[in-house]
Amino acid sequence: MYKKKEYRETDKMFDLISGNYSMMLVMSRFGIEPGFDEKTIGEVCRQNKADCRTFLTVVNFLIQKRDTPVENINDCISLEHLIVYLHNAHNYFLKFRLPHLRRKLTEAIKDDCPEDVAFAITKFFDEYVCEVDKHMMYEEKTVFPYVRDLLKGKKNPKYNISIFHKRHDQIELKITELKYLLLKYYPGKGGNWFNSALFDIFSTERDLATHNQIENNLFTPAILELEKQI
Amino acid sequence: MNINLKIAIAEISGIIRSGVEVQLRKLTGFHFQIIEIDSSERLYEAVRLNKPDILIINPAMAGGHTLHQLREETGNLSMKCMALLYTLTDKNQLRYYDEQITIYDTLDGLKQKLEQFILQETEDDKEDDEQQILSVREKEIVVCVVKGMTNREIADLLYLSTHTIITHRRNIARKLQIHSASGLTVYAIVNKLVELSDIGKL
Numbered sequence: 235m236y237k238k239k240e241y242r243e244t245d246k247m248f249d250l251i252s253g254n255y256s257m258m259l260v261m262s263r264f265g266i267e268p269g270f271d272e273k274t275i276g277e278v279c280r281q282n283k284a285d286c287r288t289f290l291t292v293v294n295f296l297i298q299k300r301d302t303p304v305e306n307i308n309d310c311i312s313l314e315h316l317i318v319y320l321h322n323a324h325n326y327f328l329k330f331r332l333p334h335l336r337r338k339l340t341e342a343i344k345d346d347c348p349e350d351v352a353f354a355i356t357k358f359f360d361e362y363v364c365e366v367d368k369h370m371m372y373e374e375k376t377v378f379p380y381v382r383d384l385l386k387g388k389k390n391p392k393y394n395i396s397i398f399h400k401r402h403d404q405i406e407l408k409i410t411e412l413k414y415l416l417l418k419y420y421p422g423k424g425g426n427w428f429n430s431a432l433f434d435i436f437s438t439e440r441d442l443a444t445h446n447q448i449e450n451n452l453f454t455p456a457i458l459e460l461e462k463q464i
Numbered sequence: 465m466n467i468n469l470k471i472a473i474a475e476i477s478g479i480i481r482s483g484v485e486v487q488l489r490k491l492t493g494f495h496f497q498i499i500e501i502d503s504s505e506r507l508y509e510a511v512r513l514n515k516p517d518i519l520i521i522n523p524a525m526a527g528g529h530t531l532h533q534l535r536e537e538t539g540n541l542s543m544k545c546m547a548l549l550y551t552l553t554d555k556n557q558l559r560y561y562d563e564q565i566t567i568y569d570t571l572d573g574l575k576q577k578l579e580q581f582i583l584q585e586t587e588d589d590k591e592d593d594e595q596q597i598l599s600v601r602e603k604e605i606v607v608c609v610v611k612g613m614t615n616r617e618i619a620d621l622l623y624l625s626t627h628t629i630i631t632h633r634r635n636i637a638r639k640l641q642i643h644s645a646s647g648l649t650v651y652a653i654v655n656k657l658v659e660l661s662d663i664g665k666l
Contacts, residue, residue, distance in 0.1 A: 302499045303513065350660040354653045358646040399513070411647045414640075419654040455513075 240294050243276035243286055250275060254297055259441065263322040264289050264315075285315035292319065295452060296444055303455040313385060313456055317378050320453065323445055324370040331441070332363050335434050342431040346422035358415070362408045366442075369405050373398075373449075381457055389464050395457040402449065406442035409435060466495040467582055472516035474501040474525045475548055480567065484520060484548065491575050501525075512538040518581065520546045520565065523557055531560050544581050596639045603657055605632050609645055610652045611663055 241250050247270040251257055261268075264284040279286035291310045304310065336359060343352045377398050380390055413435050422428070471488065475481045485498050501510045504525045511519065511534060519534075526534070531545050547553070547561040558564060563577050598606065601622075608618040615633070619626045637643045642651055652658045 302497070303510075350653050351650065353660060354646070354650040358644075358650055361644075361646045408644060408647075411642055411644060415642065415647060415650050419651060421654050 240298070241275065241290060243279075243290065244274050247273055247275050247278040250293065254293075256441075257293055257296070259323075259326070260289070260292055260296065260319075263319050263326065265318075265322075285312050288312050288315040288319070291452065292316075292448060295448065300451065303451045307452060307456045308459050311452060311456055313381060313453075313460065316453055316456070317381060320445075320449065321374065321378070324374060327438075327442070327445075328363075328367055328370060331438060332366065335431065335438060336360075336363070338427065338431040338434055342425075342427040343422065346425070348421060351421055355412075355415070358412060362412065365408060366405055369403070381460075384457065384460055384464060387464060389461070394461060395454055399450070399454050402446070402454075404443070405446060406439050409439045409442065413439065466493060468495045468497070469518060469578070469582075470497040470499070470514065470516045471518045471520060472499040472501055472510060472514060473548075474504075474507055474510075474519060474521040476502060476522065476525065478502065480522075480548075480550070483567070487571060487574060490571060491578070494578070508534065508538055511540055511543070515540050516543060518544045518546060518578075520548050522548045523553055523561075546577070598636060598639060602632055602636050602639075605629065606636060606648055606652055607657050607662075609633070610649045610658055612645075 247266075251261065264279075264282070266278060266282045266284050266289075270278045273281070275290065276286050278284075279289055288311045291304070295304065336356075339359060340356065343355060347355070376393075377395075380393050380395075383390060413432070416428075416432060416435070420428075473481050473484050475484070481500050481502070485500070488494075488496050488498065499510060499514045499516055501507055507521075507525060515538075534545075535541050535543055544562045545560075547558050547564040548567075549564055550567040563581070565574060565577060569577075604622065605618060608621065613621070615626045615629045618624075619629050622629075636648075640648075640651060642648055649658075649663065653660065
């Protein structure tokens, strides 16, 4: 099987990002700013006070399109930093990506889509955003505090991470449904705004899916290991 | 369309594990998600966490546990188990496996065995592929769902059992690839099954 290159601390940040542009998202969630000249990944991380080990684990996990849990996970990530990363990702989806997509979608369907259909599509989208919000807020309000306590050596006897694992649904499924609905049944003419909104839906679907994969294959296994130690 | 399969390979030797993975990835028509399990201690946890569709396992790794136990305790009753053989193995030990593969199997042989598994599961789906258009009854039910009625209410209205309604709803979801009520609303309005004014709750 052809495996994509595994990036190391000594590789140039520019090479990583220019070869894999979607890693821009990872970069900014780790608080790394652009303008890195010829510096290596390690140098850029130190300069921006990002945890290089965790950054590389996430980046390599995504680039190699792994979809299984990583072994000996706690040797290659810091949970504190991974939580900050996940939190920033949640903010990105809830405060930027989804509102932005809603504006685009509204623009796309405002002229040539019958009013009632436009209304139903918008309602569908708004309900979806509520679901994503609920999903992510559960993690922010229940899972993250639990893990932060765990890191301090305090274990909540009433909670464990398999509860999260069981109820952790695939948040991208409903946006996949929106994609189907628009492709199969959209009654309007389409056009530039429509295409642009649809492209955004495709990429949002993918980003949400990979976000979930990180939670399932890096975050959850790391907590499982931590629970065993305490 | 590619068939998605989640396969766990439980085998101690890394060379053989990777070998099986490389062979699998050569097969066309599939998209595999592969989970590697390298020790019998990790077997239960890995199966429980990943819920693979198929477990390819060296019978020596199963140890004293029976496959039945493994399926039950990991909550993965529908998992198929394939024995991975590269030495002569006692027949008795193999009778609980759904299928066997050996390291001398050809690619075609491997493909056939996988396809057989899938055939059993997708026969129902195939029939549906031929008719994705909703029946009159199913359209009636879509309208009810969109209006916010519960299964019980729909059953009473159409003189059917709730069980039948649930089956209809499952078929609708499969035919249209739409699972949510708000998604059905879009479908129903576009296809003029309802008008906005019919939907009280909006």
